[in-house]
Amino acid sequence: MSHRHPDLSRRQTLCTLAALCTTAAPTMNAIAAPAPTTVPTEVASDLKQVQLRGRAPLRFFGLLVYEARLWAQPAFEAERYDQLPFALELEYARKLEGQAIAERSIAEMRRVGEFTEAQSKAWLAFMNQAFPNVGAQDRLTGVHDGAGGVRFYFNGKQTAATQDKAYARLFFGIWLSPKTSAPGLRNALIGKA
Template sequence: MTHRRLHRRALCAALCSLPWMLMVTPASSAPQPAAAGPATPAMPEELQPLLPGAQLRGSGVLRFFGLRVYEARLWTTPAFSAEDYASQRLGLVLSYDRRLEGAAIADRSIAEMRRVGAFSEVQAQQWLILMKQAFPDVKPGDRLLGWHDGQGGVRFYYNGRQTAELSDPLYARLFFGIWLAPQSSAPALRQSLLGLPG
């Protein structure tokens, strides 16, 4: 195993063992309309037909000892309600700045979902299989996107290519709750994504 591969595994292990709230710095704390101007990021092409008329609600950066890991952006309809995020149409985009293994992202997602709500070990294993398919290894510049139809339908995209799909309202609530639920281990990032006052 090369030194670079060992370093990547060590980073993944560290990211999966530390609370996410230790690594979060807000990038934005207020909703930003999609047509606000040239400084506003464009909505990913794959999201446009799924979420017409959406706006960039907020964004935030996840950091690890000062190093950027990814920037998260939340796209919603204008009528989006933060209190009822689980029944809202939305798109969550993670733009990565570091190399991470997809299996580590999936494992960490299961751990964070347990903070939001309870589920069985059978469900955990089913969802883990799905997320290992949905999340390939990522490198700087890669983008993962999760879309929710507001009724439990979820699709995942990697750099614009669909990687997985399921219909499961419990999964949708718990997965997007990693970032959007009050139980999130990253409250600063949650506030930034939802455009809530600090």
């Protein structure tokens, strides 16, 4: 694993996030509606007895990127997220390219834990299949079965699936691990906000 100069890494992160967030004008009221109380169909078909655990917006320089929602069973424990069934739903507020979402995911997964370059390439290819380009009010949902199985859905239609415990732990760790780059969002999702 190569070590980069910290300022260069921060600059690259800011450039990547700026690229993600400037591809379209903001639509701030796209997610202004109250929290949904009905479990999304794709979540209900894969998981039983889940409810909305928490929701939180992700903003970049004040611009809404998406709202995240965590659907989990009442006994969900954040410290054991990689061993429990749940679904993470992201409803976007702007246009983003699927490839940019996949690349940013790899960068954020590196904050959660280490993985090889071979894993990085395989996971990037997988996510390029899983994540199409999105627009305002599009939803990407990841469903974790509790044993490392992951299914991705775009607006309720499955795009990809894998059975990879390491991937599941690191990917969902972007939001649920204590090492997340967005601890406030994590706290809101798991009900600590």
